[in-house]
Amino acid sequence: MDDNSQKGFGKTQSKTNIPAKVHQFEQALLSLDRLAAERVLIDLSDSSVTPSQYVEQIIVPALDHIGSGWEQGEIALSQVYISGRICEELLGKILPSGRQSLQPHPKMAIAVLQDHHQLGKRIVHSVLRASGFELIDYGAGITVNELVDRIKRDEVQVLLISVLMLSSALLVEDVRLQLDRADLDTTIIIGGAPFRFDENLGQEVGAHHTCLNATEGVELVTRLAGIEK
Amino acid sequence: MTSTYMTSMQRVLTSLGQKEPDRVPLFLLLSLHGARELGMSIKEYFSKAENVVEGQMRLLTKYRHDCIYAFFYAPIEVEAWGGEIIFHENGPPNSGRPFIHSFNDIETLMPPHISRSDCLAEVLKAITLLKEKVGDDVPIIGVTMSPFSLPVMQMGFDKYFELMHDQKILFDHLMSINEDFCAAWANAQLEAGATAICYFDPVSSTTIIPRQMYLETGFKIAKRTLARIKGPAATHMASGRCLPIIDDLAQTGTVIVGVSVLEDLAELKTACKGKLTILGNLNGIAMRRWTAADAEAAVKDAILKAGASGGFILSDNHGEIPWQVPDHVLTAISDAVHKWGTYPLSWIKEHG
Numbered sequence: 001m002d003d004n005s006q007k008g009f010g011k012t013q014s015k016t017n018i019p020a021k022v023h024q025f026e027q028a029l030l031s032l033d034r035l036a037a038e039r040v041l042i043d044l045s046d047s048s049v050t051p052s053q054y055v056e057q058i059i060v061p062a063l064d065h066i067g068s069g070w071e072q073g074e075i076a077l078s079q080v081y082i083s084g085r086i087c088e089e090l091l092g093k094i095l096p097s098g099r100q101s102l103q104p105h106p107k108m109a110i111a112v113l114q115d116h117h118q119l120g121k122r123i124v125h126s127v128l129r130a131s132g133f134e135l136i137d138y139g140a141g142i143t144v145n146e147l148v149d150r151i152k153r154d155e156v157q158v159l160l161i162s163v164l165m166l167s168s169a170l171l172v173e174d175v176r177l178q179l180d181r182a183d184l185d186t187t188i189i190i191g192g193a194p195f196r197f198d199e200n201l202g203q204e205v206g207a208h209h210t211c212l213n214a215t216e217g218v219e220l221v222t223r224l225a226g227i228e229k
Numbered sequence: 230m231t232s233t234y235m236t237s238m239q240r241v242l243t244s245l246g247q248k249e250p251d252r253v254p255l256f257l258l259l260s261l262h263g264a265r266e267l268g269m270s271i272k273e274y275f276s277k278a279e280n281v282v283e284g285q286m287r288l289l290t291k292y293r294h295d296c297i298y299a300f301f302y303a304p305i306e307v308e309a310w311g312g313e314i315i316f317h318e319n320g321p322p323n324s325g326r327p328f329i330h331s332f333n334d335i336e337t338l339m340p341p342h343i344s345r346s347d348c349l350a351e352v353l354k355a356i357t358l359l360k361e362k363v364g365d366d367v368p369i370i371g372v373t374m375s376p377f378s379l380p381v382m383q384m385g386f387d388k389y390f391e392l393m394h395d396q397k398i399l400f401d402h403l404m405s406i407n408e409d410f411c412a413a414w415a416n417a418q419l420e421a422g423a424t425a426i427c428y429f430d431p432v433s434s435t436t437i438i439p440r441q442m443y444l445e446t447g448f449k450i451a452k453r454t455l456a457r458i459k460g461p462a463a464t465h466m467a468s469g470r471c472l473p474i475i476d477d478l479a480q481t482g483t484v485i486v487g488v489s490v491l492e493d494l495a496e497l498k499t500a501c502k503g504k505l506t507i508l509g510n511l512n513g514i515a516m517r518r519w520t521a522a523d524a525e526a527a528v529k530d531a532i533l534k535a536g537a538s539g540g541f542i543l544s545d546n547h548g549e550i551p552w553q554v555p556d557h558v559l560t561a562i563s564d565a566v567h568k569w570g571t572y573p574l575s576w577i578k579e580h581g
Binding site: 032073075076077078079081082114115116117118119122141165166167168170193194196197198200201 | 326385393437491492513518551
């Protein structure tokens with residue numbers, strides 16, 4: 001973020017009630033209204049406002065609040081998923097072509113271990129991208145051996161694993177063992193339904209961090225990247 | 230005061246009538262553990278109806294619980310539709326890649342014939358044989374995925390959300406096909422001897438969709454489908470929340486609701502009182518590491534919150550106890566129900 005753009009955004013902020021805009025944007029997302037969400041960003045448009053400011057001031061707070069709402073049982077998963085997708089699409093429009101990550105961060109990848117339930121991965125993928133992070137998507141149904149091979153090949157520093165089934169969650173232990181044997185210090189972040197029902201499961205399988213929703217993932221990745229909020 | 234002994238069927242029916250039976254009914258929804266009893270792999274176990282019959286009968290005796298669970302594995306319906314199934318050594322079989330690849334595939338989708346499906350035939354055979362063994366003494370629970378929740382396995386959750394939100398005509402078409410299949414599959418199980426049908430409908434839970442969308446979709450679909458099923462139905466949310474839609478669920482024609490450990494059992498009991506019987510809500514994932522004392526405490530707490538006045542069946546919160554839950558925990562749960570679940574629940578008064 002350069003100084004000039006910060007000044008520009010400050011100018012816009014002085015005329016604009018940002019919390020109200022965040023609320024407006026969030027309501028548009030929860031109503032699954034792509035056009036209304038886009039209008040909120042268009043209304044804010046100012047030549048000096050940078051994409052990272054849209055992300056930091058509007059998109060991330062809105063997604064964060066939606067994630068917390070889901071955690072508390074007030075918002076449904078379908079709303080979380082579609083919100084993430086809308087934000088990702090909007091960011092695609094805002095960012096210049098040949099999209100690049102908005103902030104420097106460790107090389108990251110995401111995968112669904114063993115099974116084919118991709119929703120959790122897609123939500124985390126969307127929310128992270130909408131928050132300015134880029135990551136490699138290893139898809140679903142990947143085995144432990146395939147995953148470890150790809151981590152080695154791609155030199156992944158932060159690995160996010162999404163699981164739905166308990167049996168898949170327990171396989172994370174094998175991923176950790178193989179990475180340790182290969183002397184790789186890849187950070188493993190896990191999430192998914194089994195971890196919501198057993199707070200000790202992440203530790204049991206050797207994950208470095210457990211995230212219960214996508215916005216927790218964003219906060220953690222931000223911290224790991226050493227980015228100041 | 231000593232209660233008169235009841236059969237499992239009498240116990241369950243009394244509780245469904247919102248009255249207190251001799252003790253709290255216990256449904257240990259065990260599918261995979263039958264394979265362990267028989268010393269078989271999970272894949273081999275489910276390959277023959279006779280294995281499942283033997284497994285269920287052994288589990289019934291071993292854990293002194295109150296139902297036969299004629300559930301093989303969730304994606305068996307996907308298998309019947311021609312989808313891919315992946316077996317694992319230490320967990321339930323999983324559905325493979327979705328067989329609806331694009332929205333256009335829905336236009337030409339044809340449901341399977343129940344009578345021509347080998348995998349469904351094994352389930353029906355198992356129910357028939359189990360009915361011969363238990364007669365009317367023990368309820369046999371058949372299972373179907375709801376037409377509204379089946380698409381998660383047919384096309385994947387993400388694509389399904391997009392269909393639901395953006396492709397109304399194709400969504401309605403898919404629901405129509407799935408409703409026909411669901412009703413036919415449920416009725417075939419009832420004809421084979423199932424006492425009731427567990428209608429798994431996690432997509433309808435407020436964990437997955439907001440209530441307004443449920444009222445426009447899953448609610449109407451459940452109302453139509455349950456009306457076509459010729460027997461009692463229990464709607465199970467498979468760990469999803471349902472407190473905000475309890476009154477709506479009661480209007481679908483279901484008699485039981487399977488509830489989540491994420492919601493307070495006492496609040497659920499109040500909301501369901503006189504309308505629905507509660508099935509739940511022990512934490513199956515945490516259960517893996519319970520001690521006997523943990524199991525006893527969890528059972529006691531559930532009975533304290535929901536046991537009074539009937540309308541309650543103790544069970545897990547997901548509808549399938551994980552393979553990793555050890556036998557000693559299941560025994561401890563059963564022992565605790567026999568110790569603390571005998572009516573009248575005089576000990577509850579001591580808790581004020």
